[in-house]
Amino acid sequence: MTGSSLDSEITRSDKYSILLPTYNERENLPIIIWLIINYLDGSGIDYEVVIIDDGSPDGTLDVAKQLQKIYGSYRIVLRPREKKLGLGTAYIHGIKHATGNYIIIMDADLSHHPKFIPQFIEKQKSKDYDIVTGTRYVGGGGxxxxxxxxxxxxxxxxxxxxxxxxxxxxxxxxxxxxxxxxxxxxxxx
Amino acid sequence: MIKMTKLLEWISVASAFFAVWFSLVGGYIKHPVIEENMNFILFSPIFIVTLFGLYAVTVVLYRVFTFNNCEPAFLELQKQIQEANKDLLAKGLKL
Structure with a gap:
């Protein structure tokens, strides 16, 4: 897929908020952020990454702050919470604070590769789907x-x-x- | 038609099946063919469940053994992790 064909379909105002709930992901977080930025910068997709850290004892939030310094507060948004409140409420918390009109949820532990995000976007656009979801059980999933x-x-x-x-x-x-x-x-x- | 919940769907299909089964087993419908096959009819729920269980085990095991193992994706990611670490170190990230 080429960036230009996708670009023509994306409305100028469309913005994608990628929610990354984290708990003890200090080693994985920089990698996933780096991958997201590398795959989406220059693709014509407007996006932000919302990191929702649930008070990780390993200092994930410190790493997140460093990443925000490197990549800027437009791309990296921090919405930490005081303590471990769970994944479900982390998504809700992220959705409430997201500035994008589209939300992407993914794991921060590298289970999900950001290279598929443009395919998700293209799929959603193709028939104005309410939801596009990855799968491990069919096709290329695994x-x-x-x-x-x-x-x-x-x-x-x-x-x-x-x-x-x-x-x-x-x-x-x-x-x-x-x-x-x-x-x-x-x-x- | 009113949209049924999945639970209601299961209950209605099961009720329909057992209504037919009970009418045959209970002797409410009389026919020589039914009487000749009474043993089969009587145990048919068990046969169906057993057959379905075998089908389920076969399907699940087949899917376990053919579960896509993403070796190329893993190797690609390993390379990218090294690349990312190098780049992030250069950008001043301290772990």
């Missing part, structure tokens, strides 16, 4: 370094949820997603 037990639990749990709920989504528990800010504010208040 995992690395999982043992048999972990794969079995993952596949087993996925089979059961697919059977019981038939959600029309192959991966319900993955957390690499693109959503639309105004379409989720009613849900999160």
């Amino acid at each position: 995992v690395y370094g999982w043992d048999f037990k972990r794969k079995l639990i993952s596949r087993g749990a996925n089979f059961i949820t697919q059977l019981l709920l038939r959600p029309g989504v192959s991966d319900l528990t993955g957390s690499f997603r693109l959503i639309i800010q105004e379409r989720c504010t009613t849900e999160v208040g």
Whole structure:
């Protein structure tokens, strides 16, 4: 995919807020930020990275502050919380403070590669989807370094949820997603 | 049609099945074919569950063994991590 074809489809005012909830990610955070910046700068995509650190004892927030100094406070936004309050409320906290009209959630531990973000954006634009979500279970999706037990639990749990709920989504528990800010504010208040 | 919850869907399908099953087993419908196959009809819920269980185990195991292992992605990321660390060090990041 070329930057220019994507660029023509993105409205000038579109902005993507990438939410990165962190807890003890002092080593991974610089890498994920570096990857995001390298893949998105010069792509014509306007974005910010919102780091939501839940009071990590390992000093993740210090690293985040350094990254903000390096890359600027437009790109790197810090929305830390005092203590470990959980992933769900971290997303809500991030959505509330995001300045973008689109929200991207992803893991900071390098489970999700930022190189896919332009594909998420293109997919969403193609039919004005409410949500675009990454998957480990079909197509090019996958995992690395999982043992048999972990794969079995993952596949087993996925089979059961697919059977019981038939959600029309192959991966319900993955957390690499693109959503639309105004379409989720009613849900999160 | 009113949109049913998934729970309601499951309950209605199960109720429909057991209504038919019970009417056959309970002798509410009489027919020689039913009587000849009574043993099969009687245990059909167990057969169905067992067969489905075998199907489920097969599918899950097949998917476990064909779970995409992203080796190239891992190698690419390893290289990028080194690159990132070098670049960030040059930009003044202190870990």
